[in-house]
Amino acid sequence: MSDTVKILLNESDIPESWYNIAAELPEPLQPVLHPGTGQPIGPDDLAPLFPMALIGQEVSAEPTIEIPEEVRDVYRMWRPTPLYRARRLERALDTPARIYYKYEGTSPAGSHKPNTAVAQAYYNKAEGITKLTTETGAGQWGSALAFAGALFGLEVDVYMVKVSFQQKPYRRALMESYGARCVASPSDETEVGRRILAETPDSTGSLGIAISEAVEVAGGRDDTKYSLGSVLNHVLLHQTVVGQEAVKQMEMAGDYPDVIVACTGGGSNFAGLVFPFLGEKLRGGRDVRVVATEPTNCPTLTKGKFAYDFGDTGHLTPLVKMHTLGSTFVPPGFHAGGLRYHGMAPIVSHLKDLGIIEAMAFTQSQCFASGVQFARTEGIIPAPEATHAIQGAVVEALKCKEEGTARNILFNLSGHGNFDMQAYTDYFAGDLADEPYDEAALAEALSTLPPVAAE
């Protein structure tokens, strides 16, 4: 029997539409609120930051939204992505489980992020925008938008958290190779940046500050919009190409997943794989357990509160109902930078609140141990974020072994770790910190959520 089971699709199998789970939820999402009035916001409130096409998708009630041919043409550069059965990992775990994984690291930027970056660049370009601003922490999102900007001829300014800018020069080089401008944040290019530098000249920055800088620049210029890599409905929507392909590939494999695992930071790779399967379940089709995995040190779904909160530390964004650790909560440093967000996508939070999905949290030591086992059996070096999905799949596979049952496990390998090797260096040197987050700080952050009339 062949050890390598790779399930490939044809180019004609690239989905022709995105799947909008918001249209099929058993209870509707809570509205997004204006922080000043406490009233639901409308399209006009978002227009300075996003093109109308994306605002339309953000609030759409249609179950499917057609993918423009120009976007599908770029998807063709790396899509459809492969789905593998992890036979070598199964053997190493000595499990009766069948483990499958969808691999999104084949995109030029190395993760699932280009699925939405390309769409966002396209719609901005179509509405006459010439420049996009965004923030990046670990750098996966900034790299993806830089790539998309190069293809559509858009300028891209990436405000990169200063400490990451300094620690990850190769992420910056990647963005610059795609022609983007990468700015250490806080910078002297914005009011908010100058104010922070005046108060704290040696500030190492934060995602909250970087968001504020990117938003300020985009809000002040007609030719410039802002772009976000996760959390928002339209971003999750664009990622559903992942799961739609996986549905077909699992059919070709002749197996349906009993459990699906994906890691969650803002929720986009999770949504991408999971929503098309959940849609079938919500329509009364086949059942499936769905598990979101997150770091114990940023336990948004497992320890957070489902409440209205700001999306950023600087409180410039609208209020959204989501699982949150409080916008002032600062998790300890760990390598899965893409999972260090205090909030969670409203749709993912809503599904968790309704009991439709589960969540598990793991330490980074647990995740890297499984990530290294995966690399040595399946050959791919996973991104630190993706090791959380692997660890979830391993836990489920070992449960199968204990129970002597052969379940089908599917997980999302959302990106490769080629730009994250410092994490592996630290792991092998025994330097991976697993110090827990500060319980008192979390309690404090959770106690200061904004009061919202609508609640």
Next chain:
Amino acid sequence: MSDTVKILLNESDIPESWYNIAAELPEPLQPVLHPGTGQPIGPDDLAPLFPMALIGQEVSAEPTIEIPEEVRDVYRMWRPTPLYRARRLERALDTPARIYYKYEGTSPAGSHKPNTAVAQAYYNKAEGITKLTTETGAGQWGSALAFAGALFGLEVDVYMVKVSFQQKPYRRALMESYGARCVASPSDETEVGRRILAETPDSTGSLGIAISEAVEVAGGRDDTKYSLGSVLNHVLLHQTVVGQEAVKQMEMAGDYPDVIVACTGGGSNFAGLVFPFLGEKLRGGRDVRVVATEPTNCPTLTKGKFAYDFGDTGHLTPLVKMHTLGSTFVPPGFHAGGLRYHGMAPIVSHLKDLGIIEAMAFTQSQCFASGVQFARTEGIIPAPEATHAIQGAVVEALKCKEEGTARNILFNLSGHGNFDMQAYTDYFAGDLADEPYDEAALAEALSTLPPVAAE
């Protein structure tokens, strides 16, 4: 018209045999000579270092050699690799040429090197070997052998040139993630290493020293063999899966290449793409121009001498007839570490000597300029080595523009640059050195080639 043209094969199209061009050369290769006796060496001379199956392939006169199913099964992890038409690059160059490229960076280790690493690991395992030793400079080869060793359960010790070991910690982390042991060379693990450290305690190492260490360890143990990533006939043989796939893919595209370009260090990615096309030409089939591209600072094919020489600086290897800059020639530092070899594969050298292939040399500044243009149009960050192939293709495409002719250009994009971002950082900072090699040193190295009776 679609901008993305990606030509994919099915798994069943993975070649079932390797193509051995040595069997079809118009004149036979010159024999490999024993440095002491000046007489041709036999299989027994190589047996301490290589398994018999590979020695058989090294001297085979069969035009095809069957690929074991166990090797094809691992190839399936990433093969067949895609062939792209570079429409976006064509448009940026405003050329009537049709530019195609075969992309080998989709392998888990990120280059073409696993094509032979997997085969070598398989044959060693089949003959009861438990451990492989090798050397690595830039790290692409060491990473590939570490990957292959993990899959076949072989220990892998990589002697990495000390200066690279220190400058490229992420390459080391990659090899360790695959379970290999990475040793800074010169080390105190070998006689030659200890001798050099005693003489020069602060030696930064060289590929020649690292080869000597790996050979010494393998030669002294029955359970251990040595593995090489280029130059040798059997290594080039294994790479011909690349070109065999490309022949089919160009047929599917409805175009036959007028010119094929690949970069040359030891010759393996060049041979892999080119030999199956050249085989057709040698059998009286379609004609094709073939261009090897190399760094101006290590101009083996363009400035070297076709003569018997040692493969290593330490003069432990047999003598082979090849283009050489002299085994004592030390090229200036540049980022394409995989192209910094004083010699060239004997078969590639022979083809050049017969006038069947051409060669061009480029500075690294020229190559990086084309590499960045490629990244911004085609989306893939090329390895520094591969930028030499891109630059060759760009020169040919601009020639088409000047002449107003639409030729088909095919090149080998042998690997991605994800582990080489320091090179891009230096390029953007304007720090890429292009200081030429020392003419007097080259003349000196060429004047001290070993005297060989057989010549």
